[in-house]
Amino acid sequence: MFWVIEVKDKPGIFDAIGAGVKKDILDLGIKSARSVGFSQIYIIEGNLLEEEINRISECLLVDPIVQDHSINDFESPHLKGTSRFVIYVAYNPGVMDPAEASIMKGIADLRITRVRSVKTAKKYCIEGKLTDRQLAIISEKLLYNKLIQHIVKSPAAFLSHESPVAGNKNEASVLTVDLLRASDTKLKQISAQGQLFLSLQEMRQIKHYFQGLKRNPTDCELETIAQTWSEHCQHKTFRGKIKYCENHSRPVMINDLLKATIIRATKELNKSWCVSVFQDNAGIIKFDEKHNICFKVETHNHPSALEPFGGANTGVGGVIRDCLGTGLGAKPVCNTDIFCFAPYDYPLQKLPAGTLHPKRIMKGVVAGVRDYGNKMGIPTVNGAILFHEQFIGNPLVYCGTVGILPKEKSFKEPLKRDAIVLVGGATGRDGIHGATFSSGELTHNSENISSGSVQIGNPIEEKKILDTILKARDLNLYNAITDCGAGGLSSAVGEMGKDLGAKVELCKVPLKYRGLSYTEIWISESQERMVLSVPQNKLVELLEVFRSENVRATPIGEFTDTQKLQLYYKGNLVCNLDMHFLHEGSPRPEKKAVFVTPRHKENAPHNTKNLTPSLKRLLGHPDICSKEWVIRQYDHEVQGGSVLRPLCGVANDGPSDAAIIKPLLHSPKGVIVSNGINFRFGFIDPYWMAASCIDEALRQIIAVGGSLKNVALLDNFCWGNPDKPDRLGGLVRAALGCYDAAKGFGVPFISGKDSLNNEYTVKNKSLAIPGTLLISAIAVMEDASGAVSMYLKEPGNLLYVVGGTAEELGASHYYDLSGIVGNNVPKVYPKKARQIFEVLSRASSKRLVRAMHDCAEGGIAVALAEMAFAGGLGAEAFLKEVPLAQVRVTKQKAQAPRNDFVLFSESNSRFIVEVERAHQKEFERCMRGIPFGLFGCVSQEKQLKIFGLDGQVCIEAGIAQLKEAWQAPLRW
């Protein structure tokens, strides 16, 4: 029996959700919706008495102060002749409803049993003269996503039984795939039909392996191989062979790009603070005598393109589990999130088929990050959001987590005969094929064929897991841990048992519902699960830890010494693979890579005298403008350790350079987190993009008072299809830049990740994202009270520019205002830059610096304007005093320096520094030998005034105006 309870605000109570939807409808350009009312719907199944359902409603579901309710009282979608439209949105069968478990618990507390299931749904009542088409737009664009939800046509349907998920009829019988007799065409077909994303060469290799065994693979074996060999899990491009040709010179062979560049830099630098690099779920460095910290950044691009909330939500959940699965488990202490979207004002009619509008993607992604990060109680302290049309089919969603762990818990080793224990949520059909799916390109059809890979997370489940795992860790109850991420159990168990062998009874895996095949159980990517390797004599104690806090933990098998992966299901051996073949058996394809330096038009914008309008436009540029609307939705203070937040200034709303947290409340030590990302530089040369990103990430660490000591980097490459030589050429070029810059700065990489195939195909035309590299940096700070913030502190203080400004306007935001790319991309001179960084770091530690801001997007002008309006103070500055640098390689004839170039050039390794007059001499003594200029001072008047090279005023504006230009675009 089903009961449907509708809960809505009492008359006179402000319906905040309804009002929000009404505003969103207006944003769609539909002006005729007069009002929107929101109701929450609960569908309760069970053999209940009416008085019991009344009690559930009154004592649990309804807030008697602000809400009313009704039971089994439906409205039809639309009554002719009225202007009232009713839309019910419910989850699709099989989609996890995160609220169900909590509500079941709440009902149990009322001592009411016999409830079989609880589902939630949403009801929207829209008043207004709307056409069917408008209603369809509102529903599709705002109210539901067909991948996880549907519109309930007739609400009475809630009362009938819906069969949740179609079951497999022959769930017990073992299926095999006929590879032995398959032709090449057939092999390709098998890969495509099974969504295996395996190449012909790989399929042949598999066939060859089974020929040796004289049998065909089971479906489960083939899936396991596909998961393990996927780009997502194995990084075949980075680990493979590449024939690379640069600017038509003789091709060179690169054997394992990762080892040849990123890992090589780390090895050669051999830094004492690195503890565990490129081997665990996250990289680990030293923190203090007793603790280490780990850092990992993941991407979750493909799922976020299809279901932004769920994609970002599970992206955050996944990277937190990475951290929890590092060593013997680290406690997450902060998150960082970086996104790239298409412009939020992208014309609706230009939207390619099958894509969601970027504004909706952005709102969904932000909500997904907010939901998971806040509920886990992890402060989100750092991030960036950038925009470009080429992200229309593939937004980028980077999620990172920093964790802290006791030094002696930094390594793991599963042992023979350890029990394999699955901890966390039950397994369902969600996320089937996530790993392989993300290894292919998206098409306008992806939303139909890959809907199984879309899911939503349950952060409270993960919080419970976190709490209990740390407890079990400190009791030394297990030998190894890893998370169930892409590929599900197949990856987690396969990876952990790599050197041993593993035996798993698939029917022991707790399921959300019946009907899953053994293969689905094995590869499901259901969220919130971890795998532990537990000594048999500690099993009972371990299970008790989880039981005491209502976390499911189930032994599902054990590690062996057979070097084989053996899976059983209802008495049948459904998978029997050699670990060696599984992990080392994939062919190493040779890929071609070509890089040719592009030649862009070099038509600089007209040099005008008054550059104030240009500055305002730059401040309002989507990449530069205030992201306060986003940042405030993240809890950036939970755990109580935030020292430098993402927003700072007299009104707590200026843009911080990097974040500082104190992961241990009783210790003065801090952790600095920063990021460098600028895909625009890659339009000219991915090598300089990579070097600039590293410079930017490190520069931000210096700007907040850190140093280059105890710093580590992460790389995250998001690229197009690596089978296309030009895409791969850019990737190689960027990796080379990473090596040179990391070496030059003396800063090692400790972990990384790549997400390739970010292309979107519609009508046979493929659109790739701009090759985008995110560099994340982490640093240990001896004393967090040495933090420096970016906003101006006191009138009369002196302002310095440190670092040379060159005429490097290529791919700058200033050029972008005129739609120009140009060619003079900013370079990095690590030797010089390192000197600047070290000198400034010394000045900060001597407490000579009152404020410091790095010059990045929009150059000196934007940096100074931000410092001024964040500090609520004015500034006067003279461009004549800005130290200029020569651009080394340029074919153009030398020009006289221009005001706009000095103001807006995005040359690297530069800072603006505020210094008290009393410290002038000492500061300048520190700066000896590096380019710096005393170029202005902080003023009492709330004006920014900049005098050009000719001594004439070129920028003059009130700081309130400038702040408004910066805040207006994203004030949603």
Next chain:
Amino acid sequence: MQKPKVCVLRTAGTNCDQETAFAFFKAGAFAELVHTNSLVSGYKALDEYQILAIPGGFTYGDDVAAGKILANELKYELKAALLDFIGEGKLIIGICNGFQMLVKSGLLPGNAELAQEASLTINDSAKFEDRWVYLKCIATGRQKAKCVWTKGLPEIIYLPVAHGEGKFVVRDKAVLARLKRNNQIVVEYCDEKGSPASYPHNPNGSTEGIAGICDETGRVFGLMPHPERHIHVLQHPRWVRSHKRLEGVGLAIFKNAVVYVQKKF
């Protein structure tokens, strides 16, 4: 003098438990993290403690409504123990999600039947927001102070809020009148000068800017802002670098509780 024992209650989704325990520790108390299951099963007993703290977080995912499921759990499983605890003159604080729980369980503003008379509902902005707010402490003077937690606090204090459901509303005018008459309103959102102000100073649209209330005894206190996030000067968003170590204004709230318990028990 013996250190007061604090039960920092945690359950699925609690996430400010460690910093709350740390604040009590700094204030001179002994704080223990206790899972609700331990209290319900009888493994731990509430009467071992003199202070109960219900910290911030998203207990049970804020599903149904923030704090509601925890409120029911405590009300149906631990009602007698809680009423005894209050009856013995002990202290309770609920911060953010803990405040939501206290209000939804009827412990605040408080009446004999534990009937709910007020609520904390969705912010007018319809979104979660993290920001620092100024709070006016009402009636903190030694004489007329009702709430033992805020005695002697400065007139205006600065603390962060971080919530999506913090709009304080009352059942009817009579409840509001009673709150005022009994001096049960403890902190109100205000501007930097202490005057009542609208959004963003009042971050959620609370009735009359009410940010925290106490019960009639003054010993049960709930508030949306987070005092445990401002116990050290470095936690202030605009801390000016100085060599002097200063404590944050939030610490005084925890110290008040410690002093009270030490005097009384």
